[in-house]
Amino acid sequence: MASVHSLQPPASGHGSSRADRASVRPSHHRRHLGVAVLLFAVTWGCSSGGEGPPATSAVAPGMTATPGVAVAPVTQVARSTGGMVSTASVPATAVGASVLAAGGNAADAAVAIGFVLSVTEASMSGIGGRSAIIVRTPDGEVYGIDGLNQVPAGFSEGEGAEGYERATVPGVPAALEHLRSRFGSWESAPLLEPAVALARDGFPLAGGEARRWNGAAEELAAFPGSAPYIQPEGREWQEGDHVRLPVKARVLETLAIEGIEAFYHGWIADSIQADMERSGGFVTRGDMEAYRALTALPVEGTYRSHTVLSNFRPASGHAVIQALQTVEQLEEGRSAPASRLHGALLLGESLRHAIEDRNRVMGDEASSARHLTSPEYAQERATEIRRSRSFAAAVLAPDQAVPAGRTTAPGPAATATGHALPGAYRASFVPALRYAPGTLVTDPSDREATTHFTVVDADGMVVSVTQSLGPSLGTRVASPSLGFLYATRLGTEPGSRPSSTISPTIVLDPTGNFLMALGGAGDARIISAVTQVIHAAVGRGLSLEAAVAEPRMHPLDEDEMRVEEGPISTWSAAEWDELEGMDLQVAPSPSGYFGRVHAVGWDGSLFLGVAEPRWEGSAAGPQP
Template identity: 30%
Template sequence: MSFRPMLVAAALVLAAGLSSPATFARELPHTEGQRPDGAAIASANAQATDAGMDVLRKGGNAFDAAVAVSAALGLVEPESSGIGGGGFFLLRRASDGKVVFVDGRERAPLAATRDMFLDPATGEPRPRQTIDGPLAAAIPGLPAALVHVSKTYGRLPLADALAPAVALAEEGWTFGDKNLAMMGWREAALAADAGAAPLLLVDGKTPALGTRMRNPDYAEVLKRLGRDGFDGFYRGDIAKRLVDGVRAAGGIWTLDDLAQYRVVEREPLVFQHRGKTVVTAPPPSSGGIALAQTLQILDGYDWSKRSELDRLHLRIEAMRRAYRDRAVFLGDPDFVDVPVELLTNPAYAAGLRAGIHPEKATPSAMLPGVTALERPDTTHFSIVDAEGNIASVTQTVNLPYGNAMVIPGTGFLLNNEMDDFSVKAGVPNAFGLVGDDANAIAPGKRPLSSMTPTIVVGDDQIAVLGTPGGSRIISMVIQGVLALDAGASALEAAAEPRVHHQYLPDEVSIEKEALSPELRAGLEARGHVIKEEPRTWGNMQVVTWDLTDGDVEAGADPRWKSVGKGSTQDGGIFR
C-alpha cells in the first residue's frame, strides 16, 4: 500500500495555506545583551569533558571546545565514535544568532553498488559483511568536520583544540565501565584484527577496569590533522596508509574517495513547540523530522488536562506514526527528494492525530510501511560557553567498536556505517535493519541516521540535548524535550526513565521499572504490548542556560555515572 495518496491529500491542505511547516533556518534571535554566568559541558566521558574545559580555559570558544571533546571521545570512547567515523555538529553563534548544521556523516565509497552485500546466487544479504571487515566501512567524515568547525567557527588554532586529546593519547587514558561493557559484544572480532588487537586488548583479552591505555599512533594522526588540516588526513601518507590497508583486506576504498570527501553545511530544521523554538537535525538525519512530527501531533492536545496514562498513550501513538514515515521517505537529501515541508507541516500532523484513538492502541499492521532497528552505539555532548555560543554534537562509528578493524599505524577504528543503508528493500539484515529505496546504497551517498542533536530556545531557557541509542535516539530526545517542558532540570531530563515505540516491532520497549504497575496495566488494557528490556539504553547529555539569571547546568546521564561528566564554570572557577 502506498502513502502517496495520503501525501497528495496533505499537499492540498498545504496549498490552501492553512498551516506553516517546519522551516530551514540560518539564524535565530541572538539574545542580545544576555550571556550565561559561565560555561557548561556535558559529555559521556569525564576525560573528554575535562578536555573541553581545558580549551575554554585557554581562551577557546564553544566550537573549539567541541573539537576538543570530539577528539578526546574518539580516543577514550572508541566503542562509540572516533575519527574513523562521522558526526553532526549543530552550532549556534552568539554574536549574530547564526545556526548551522555541519554534516560530517560518512559517505559510501565511489565503487559501492546497490547490491554489493547480496549473494549473487540467492539475492539475499551475506551475513555480517555490513558489520565486520573492510566492506562495512564508509568514508570517514569526522576529521573533515573537526577541521571545518575549527577553521570556520573556532577561535584557537586547530592544533591547540586537539592538544588535550593528543596529551591523553600519549600519556594514557583510563579504560572504564562503558568500554568494558561494550567490548563484551566485540572481543572476538577485535582479537581477529591485526591492528585492533594490540591497540585495544591486553594479551588478546578485554583490559581490566582502570587499565592505562596509550595510543601514540592516534596522537600522531591528530598532530598531522592540526598541522595540515584536511590534507593531513584525506591526502598524503595517512590517506595512502588507510586505502592500502582497506584494499589489502578486501575493501574498495580509493584515494579519490578520501580526497573527494566534503563536509556539507546544511540549514537546521526549525519548528515551534508550545511557544518554544526547536532547532534540530535535517536530513540525512531522520531525527529532526520525527521529532517535529511527534511534538506537533502532541501539541494538538490540551496536555495539562490529560492524565499521565493519557499522555503516555498519546506519545506512543505519535511516535508510532512518525517512525513509520521515517522508514518510507527519508534518505540522503543530495540523492533523494525528501518531502520535508510536507512531513513537518502541522496540518499533516493534524491528519495523523485524527487517526489516534484516545483510549486504544492502533495496531501497527494497520499503518503500512517499514522501519529500522538500529544498535545503541554513538555518543553525544552538549556545550554552552560564557559568551552564549552553543554546540550540540552527536558522533558515531555505528555498532560497538565499529567494524572492529584498525589499519596498523593509525590508532583508530573504522566505522561500519554501510550497515545503516538498506541493503535490500524490505529485507532485514542480521540485526533487523529494514529500509526502503530512499536509503539504498549509492556511490558517495550518506546513510540515513537517527542522530538528533537539538537546541530548544524558550523565553526563559535555552536547552541543548542529544543522546546515542540508534533508532531510540529520537524517542529519548522527545522525552527530554517534554521533561524540560514540565520543569525538569538538566540532570532530571537526562535521567528520565525511557519508553520507546518505533512502529515495528509493534511493542512498547521500557527500561526496568520505568512504569508503575498501574501505568503498565493501563497501557496493556488499551492494547499496548509492553516489553521490559534487561538493560538501560542511551546516554543523554543536557545543558541548560537560564535566561532570567544566567545560570547554566550540565546534566550527564546517571546511567553511566562513573563515566560521564557534566561540568560548569562559574565566575572563572571550574568545577
C-alpha cells in the same frame, strides 16, 4: 523565532580561512592546552554505568586559564555561570571545560571534545566515523553541518557483508574542522593536543568501554590493526586499566602539525587506500580527497510555543519535531491534562509514526523537510492515531483507561519484570531482552556506537554534536598503521550519505532565547530519548535534570512498546498496573537499553549540564 540560514560549504570544503572570518579572537586567546596527560586535582576515575563519575577538577599542563576563572568539579549534573559542557567521557568533559576557562568559545571546546572522544570512547565514535552538528550563534544564526559517512564511489552493491567491505569514507575530522574554521577562535593544533597526549601517554579505561571492548574481542581479533583494543592471552579489560594508543596518537599528531586536511590527503589517505586494497575494502584516496563536510538542511518546528531546531536528512532531527508537534495535537484534544503515563503513551505513538516517516520523500529534500515538520502533517498523524489505536482512545478518554472486570491477582507483568504487580486484562507482556531484570546492559543485537556532547559558552554560542561509528566499535576494523576504527556503512548507493538517526537539537523559549540543547546515542532510541526529554521539560515543566531522569518508552513494530523497568529509572507500580489494561504489547527493558542523552540548559541565571544517569557521563563548566 530564530533566524535560520542555509549557508553553502566553504570553497575549500573543510572550512573558510581564518582571514575570511570576521569573528576571530585576538591571538592571546589561542592558548596551548598542554602536551601531557590531563592532571586532575583529585583522583581521576571513570564510573561504571549509572553511578556517575566522582567529582573531579581538571586542567591541562601548559594551559593558562582566563584570570579568575577555574574549572568546576566534573560531575553528572553541574551548574555554572561561565558556560557548560556535557559529554559521555570524564576526560572529554574536563578538556572542553578547560578550553572554555582558557578563553575558547563553544566551537573550540566542541572540536577538542570531538577528538578526545575518539581516544577515550573509541567504541562509540572516532575519526573514522560520522558526525552531525548544529550551532546557534549569540546573534541567533543557526547553522548545521553534515559530516555523515559516505559510501565509497567504487562500492559494489551486494558486497560489504563484513569487515573492510563495510567501511566508509570518514566524516568526523572534516566536520570538526568545518566547525572550527566557521565558528572557532583557536587554531586547530592546541585543540588536538589533549587527544594526542591522552592517546600517547595513556588514560584510565571507563567501565563501559571495558565492557564493550571485551564484548567485541572475538570479532576484533580477526583484524591485526584492532589489536590495541584486545587484552593479550584472553584476559579481559577492567575499569581503570591504563590504556595507550600510540598508533592513533601518531595520526592525531599529524593532524595537529599539518592540519585536518592531512587526514584526507598525504600519507594517511595513502595508508587507508593501501589497507583497503590488501583487505577487500572499497575506500580509495580519491574518495578521501573528494569528501567534504557539507552545510546541513536545517529544520524548525514549534512545541508549546517553544522553537525546536535540528538538522534534516541524513540526520533525523525532523522526526523529533514531528513527534513533538503530533503529541501536542493529541494532548490538546483531551478533556483533562494527561497523566505522566498517558502523556508518555501518546508520545510513544507519535514517535512510532515519526520514526516510520523519517525517510519519507515528498518532493525534493527542502519540500520533504517542510512537509514532515509542518503542523498540518502533525495534525494528519494525530488524527490517524486517534482512529487506529484502541489503547490511544482509552488514553485520550481517561475514564475508559481502566476497564471494568480487572482482577487483583498478579498479572503477566509479574513474570516479565519481576514485580508483583496486581491486575491482568488486555496487555501482553513480552520479555524484551535476554537479561535479568535490573541489568543495565543492552542486548548484543542492539549494539550501537554513538556519542553526543553539548557545549554552550558564556556568550551564548550553542554547539550540539552527535558522532557515531555504528554499531559498537564500528566495522571492528582498524588499519595497523592508523589505529582508528572505521564506521559501518549504513547504505549501498555509491557516493551517498545514508540516513542516520542522529538528531542534535536546540530548543528556544517562547521569546526566542536559548533554553536547552541536547542529543543522544542509541540508534532509533536517540529520537525517542531526545523527544521525551523535551516533552518532559517543556510539556510537563520538569527541570532538565528531572526530565533526563524520567522513565522512558520506545516504540517497536506496530504494537510493541519497550518500557523502562530499572534499575536507574522506572515507572510506578500503579503505572505498571495501568499498562496491563492497555491494548498494547509491553516489553519491559533495562535502563541501559534506552538512549543516552547529554544536555545543557539555561534557567535564566545558570547553565545546567546534565549527563545521562543510565550510562557514564559528566558535566562541568568554568567558574568565575
